[in-house]
Amino acid sequence: MTSIMTNSAAMAALQTLRSINSDMEMTQNRISSGYRVDTAADNSAYWSIATTMRSDNQAMSTVKDALGLGAAKVDVAYTGMESSIEVVSEIKAKLVAAREPGVDKTKIDKELTELKNQLVSISESASFSGENWLNNTTTAAAGTKSVVGGFNRDVNGLVSITTLDVNTSTTTLIGAASENLGILTKDIDANALDPDATTTTARNYFLIDTGATTGTAASGTAIALTAATTDAQVDDMIRAVDSMFTQMTDAASNLGAVNKRISMQQDFVSNLMDSIDSGIGRLVDADMNEESTRLKALQTQQQLGIQSLSIANSNSQNILSLFR
Numbered sequence: 575m576t577s578i579m580t581n582s583a584a585m586a587a588l589q590t591l592r593s594i595n596s597d598m599e600m601t602q603n604r605i606s607s608g609y610r611v612d613t614a615a616d617n618s619a620y621w622s623i624a625t626t627m628r629s630d631n632q633a634m635s636t637v638k639d640a641l642g643l644g645a646a647k648v649d650v651a652y653t654g655m656e657s658s659i660e661v662v663s664e665i666k667a668k669l670v671a672a673r674e675p676g677v678d679k680t681k682i683d684k685e686l687t688e689l690k691n692q693l694v695s696i697s698e699s700a701s702f703s704g705e706n707w708l709n710n711t712t713t714a715a716a717g718t719k720s721v722v723g724g725f726n727r728d729v730n731g732l733v734s735i736t737t738l739d740v741n742t743s744t745t746t747l748i749g750a751a752s753e754n755l756g757i758l759t760k761d762i763d764a765n766a767l768d769p770d771a772t773t774t775t776a777r778n779y780f781l782i783d784t785g786a787t788t789g790t791a792a793s794g795t796a797i798a799l800t801a802a803t804t805d806a807q808v809d810d811m812i813r814a815v816d817s818m819f820t821q822m823t824d825a826a827s828n829l830g831a832v833n834k835r836i837s838m839q840q841d842f843v844s845n846l847m848d849s850i851d852s853g854i855g856r857l858v859d860a861d862m863n864e865e866s867t868r869l870k871a872l873q874t875q876q877q878l879g880i881q882s883l884s885i886a887n888s889n890s891q892n893i894l895s896l897f898r
Contacts, residue, residue: 583886591879598872604860605869611858620857631850633725638843643703644721644738645836651707651745652829654700658693658708658747659822662758665689665781665797666815672799673808683799690782693758697748707742713752713789716742720777723839739830745825748782752789757821759780761794764810767817779814 604610611617611624665686672682697709710716724736749756761778765771778794797811 584883587879587883587886591876593803594872594875594879598869598876601865601869603871604659605862608857608860608862609629610860617858624854624858627850630725630727631847631854634843634847634850637722637725638840638847641836641840641843644723645833645840647705647707647719647721648740648829648833648836650700650702651742652826652833653746654696654708655745655822655826655829657696658758659819659826661689661693661696662781662819663821666812666819669797669799669808669812669815673805673812674802679799679803680801686798694748695784697758699707707740707745709748709750710746710752710755711750715755716746718742721836723836724843738832738835740829744821745829747822748784749786749789750784751786753780753784753786753792756782756784756792757818757825759784759786759792761792762814762817764813764885768810777810779811781815781818827872897898 587646589649596648603612609616614621649833668685671677672679672846698706700706700708705719707716707719719740719742721735721740722735723738726734726736728734743755746756747758749759753759758781763776763778765773765775765777768777776794778792779797780792780794781797783792783796793808797807797814856874
């Protein structure tokens with residue numbers, strides 16, 4: 575039956591054209607945005623996962639920056655420690671030279687004084703971002719410093735922060751406010767280091783006197799030479815300085831190990847961020863080859879749909895020929 579009131583063919587063609595136009599709009603949005611899942615309406619599950627992982631990746635970027643800051647602090651502390659080790663090694667050599675008969679100990683002491691001043695200068699200068707791990711200006715131990723090293727999300731969606739810890743109490747060279755906190759300012763018992771000791775009486779020596787009065791001051795003898803300094807005293811000074819040297823090399827080794835771990839963690843975080851980006855892309859990125867091919871097909875279908883609608887509408891016009 576042919577009706578001029580209801581054009582079923584035109585309605586069917588129009589419905590098909592609407593569907594084609596809707597698909598074209600979706601495909602064009604994917605091509606313009608580059609995303610197959612751009613909003614929650616596209617795929618709520620994938621959108622939720624991608625949004626969460628993007629946020630986590632942004633946090634990981636901050637972790638990467640924090641690792642860079644931590645690496646800088648460790649580098650500065652290590653550089654200061656390494657330079658101080660060289661100076662202490664030079665002090666030990668000067669003391670060994672003072673052990674030679676006929677040597678003018680007072681002249682050697684002048685050199686020792688300058689080397690001590692250099693140690694103080696190094697310790698005070700080894701500061702980065704307001705933190706100095708070699709020079710403690712408080713009366714409390716420096717304690718543990720933490721470097722943010724990771725951002726973690728467990729299977730339950732709970733987050734936590736991983737830190738890399740450095741015990742800066744072992745790297746303190748100068749106890750500016752409390753001398754017993756610094757390797758170079760605290761008392762070192764030479765008697766305990768003497769393999770030939772016959773008593774347990776302490777023979778304490780310290781290298782640098784900060785003049786601190788608020789904390790615990792060193793009570794031993796300053797490592798300094800005078801014309802009256804005996805060979806036995808020089809031997810004790812050498813033992814004390816060698817103990818300081820050993821403690822400093824241990825501290826430098828720890829700083830080097832932390833520095834290496836920070837470097838490895840930086841590489842891991844960078845690789846992890848790339849992997850997360852790649853994973854997000856697999857979930858929400860549009861396949862441009864596929865979308866461009868689909869767009870071309872839809873454009874062809876749209877043209878055919880328009881032509882089909884035109885043909886359906888022309889059927890009513892044909893009825894007029896019956897009345898001529």
